[in-house]
Amino acid sequence: MKSLKLLHIICAILLFTGCDRNEVLVLEHTGEHIANFDFPEGQVYAPAKVRLTNRSRNADSFLWEYAGGKTIYTNGDTVDVSQSDKMVPDTILYELPGTYTVKLVARQGSVEKEVSKSVTILKQQPEIIVPENIGIFLDVTFSARVFRFPGRDIAYEWDFGEAGTSTLPNPTVQFETEGEHVIKLTVNDGEETLSTETTIWVQGELAKTIYFTDALTRRIYRYKLTTQTESEVEWIGVTTGYNPFGLSVKGDKLYLSETGLGTRFSSGDAARADGVLKSFNLDGTGENLITRPVATSLDYRDDPWMNTVDRYGNIWWTCRNWGVRVINASSSEAAYPSPRFNINATIAGEATTTYFASDIKEVGNEIWVSYAGTTGKGIYKFGYDGAYIGKIGGEIAKHAVRAFVVDHVNGHIYFATNRADEGRALGLYRTNLDGSGIVAVDNHWTMNIGAGGYSDQGAAGEYVYITNIDIVVDENGEGYLYYPYRAISDVYGSGNPPTLGASAANSGIKRYNLNGTEPATFLLKGYAPYGMAVDQVKR
Template sequence: MKGFKLFYLLIIGVFLAGCAKNEILGIGQQGDYIANFDFPTVKVYAPGKVGITNRSKNANKFLWDFSGAKRITSQGDTINYEPSEKMVPDSAYYELPGEYTVKLITWQDGQQKEISKKIVVEKQQPLIVVPENIGVYLEVVFAAKVFQYPGQTVTYNWDFGSGITSTDANPKVTFTQEGPRLVKLTINDGKETLTTEALVNVQGELARTLYFTDAFTRNIYKIKLTSQTVSSVETLNIATGYNPYGLTVQGNKVYLSSTGLGITFSSGVAATADGILKSFNIDGTGETVISKPVPNAAIIDYRMDPWKNTVDKNGNIWWTTRNYGAFVLNASGSELPYPTNENQFKIRVTATHAGEGVATYFASDIKEVGDEMWISYAGTTGKGIYKFKHDGTYIGKFTTAIQSHAIRSFVVDKINGHIYFATNRADAGRTEGIYRADLDGSNIVAIDNSSSMLIGAGGFSNQGAAGEYTYVMGLDLAVDDNGQGYLYYGYRAFTDISGNANPVALGSSAANSGIKRYKLGSNQPAEFLLKGYAPYGIAIDQIKR
């Protein structure tokens, strides 16, 4: 009414502006006296609300009668719709389908007019609610939107094809074949029998995807981690350069870091800064160079090439270097300037942190864990894992058994409360291999330290210098919410790739190398997922696609 009063005053103002003071004789209603209203032009389905538009003119009193309707109060309660004297009535709520009459009586002084109109409220036809991401061998739940009469029971008869039927309201279905599938539903709502159908697309098995690099082809590959169907390795045609140690999947992007030729103390061509940071879409498109070092004779050489990388929740890519700790840039950047000085590091273990000299404290892996950045060391002296804040502030280091080991790569299992790590040296009574510790670094258990994991002839590749062998550069996990899953890591056999040459010496094939996996929480030995590739970095897309 506030807006109506304002409009009324504006009319008076316009009238006064156009007349002389003594010419105003009076103001009254103009035009015919009409009683009328409108319903919505769209179909109305029960249960549903119907708004009424008052089209009356020059009436000064109204009385509405909504027979059979209810209204919803501002508190959300549903009550019977009593006769209303509002000029603009509340919406009418019809719980059941049928034909209803709305009546309006209006008055103008001594005159009275009445108008009635009928509205048809239809019954909503059954509608199949198709679940998202239907895949083969993946249990999904169907549902239906059905009108239900009070006191009546709705019966359901579903037909999913291939002999799959159900009488449940919300049936659980597992399709075993991919492709289009016609789903039919017949219901009886106590008044009549109705049918409907929907064409759904059953996708191939939804699964995580594992990405990995290969020393032989210097390319990137992927394979779906399916459990019910057989997957094949696919190439992405992304050139990696030499020694592609780091892979990270974040969102719809994969991030690669390659260190180039020089990985140990180097001179000549191998000492030149030739690493790279790049990103690409999970399907291999959109390849972008984030940054790469520009070599000079002072600091920017093989010691500052990117090794391992990770992408944090703020969209920053962090990467480690051989000698100067970790650096950070915007992960969405393109051709960004590479740090030009060792003092531009974001994280670096110093003598204060380590309690000893840091000349051989070689940063290796880096991970974001909660609100902290964890960085591991795997040099001839540096060992263990150190913790920092995102701004580079030092938090502390592990003081448990894990700190006795040079950690080439690691991954954190937050669901089961474990750290899995690869150590490239024999320390504290443990040989090189894959181990598991509790989240505090204690209670270390061997996962794979068999003879095949020992560095040298008959075992793992001896690439790199003694004491700082390259070893296992990639670990990642595929864990379900219940804690079940696998640990995956790259295996490069001594027979396939070996020595400290630049570039590294390759055998005739990668027949004995590949991706290994260990079933979490089991005593089963690790097994090969696939062979024929010599992987460095690996990463898993945790979204099932």
């Protein structure tokens, strides 16, 4: 019905105006005929790609003229064309700085309206491109973003302060001190001289870092293994309990396992389960209590000793008598889990049940655990599910192993004995991966429990004189073994806690060159370390 009414209205209009049926009707424009356009807002720098906005009204056709510019078609081609009859011209390219005029003619029939506007294309001021991760004694290459006139050379004058000067476009320099440095650049582009500057931050030497606990101050410290600058021991702000035996680093986290007050046959307060398992950020912030034993149902034999974090984000730890426990390392105040596994005479095929779990490491796709009892000796291998795989054979199987680390590159196991087995004194040794070929690393008389020697903390057969060992080795097999040394003058006795001396003058972190060309020496002294771990990432 509506369509029929509309047809009647149209017919009436045609009859009223007297138009011929074959005459074409043209819709007339209404409103004012205007020619207008806008440039992009803000400053524009050469070489500039400019898109115009047509704001004309009531026009039938357009003609744009933009002398000094080129046209970039939608397919990406650039042509030396400076006019267009499109409603909106393609992108205009101005290659050089300067002031340019754009003219628009907007036609309505035979009537033309014209407007011209000017745009100033600025010269890009020189900008210094700062490389990432600038560290002292590292080669770093700078560059600059500079406007270049066709056919003209640019002259560079760089001033790097202590790192010197250069006239190269992309100079490579080294800085020797960390902190803020002002970089200055002056260029001449063939028309004028321009200058700029920027402030950069130069990091200290990137290096791996040792973390260790200290018996006297009951704190955790770190020490960067720098080679070009002198390093200093730094407290990370974390305090510990009496026996912080285990430290490990995984990713950007530090993991601490403490045994609490009692570490050997104990009674009274020392017999309580009071150990903890914690994590921290590497700077000491973000303390998180992962889990802890419950004193009402467990005792000192269940406290955490040493720990490791596997590739799946689980933290494994040993307990003095009850084997190995495991939990997700990101847990927070979680219930203390039951043991995942514990070696015994039935599994190991040995005669007695004196199995004291000590150190633990993830090696390949296995969990290796050392035992330091009277007959539960050597290193045993387990799967992630707790299934017993086997024991490393050879001579190491006859030694009570308090701590160990695996050198995958050179094919060695380094281990600390817990008693004088097989005629070997207490000390640090090396063996092949199959447990054969034991070689002394540091078993000098000063290492032995006794006057002037290693700490006699604990009792005979239960010494805890070395509780962590770690290694730094490169792809060529070069590097060092690191381990804590607590002298008998600084930490001693079988009490809970042990007796502490007035200082740690004779204790510290020792290191041994993996190539065996020199004896073990002190890396640093003045601390009585328990747990120790190396962050293998240079930071």
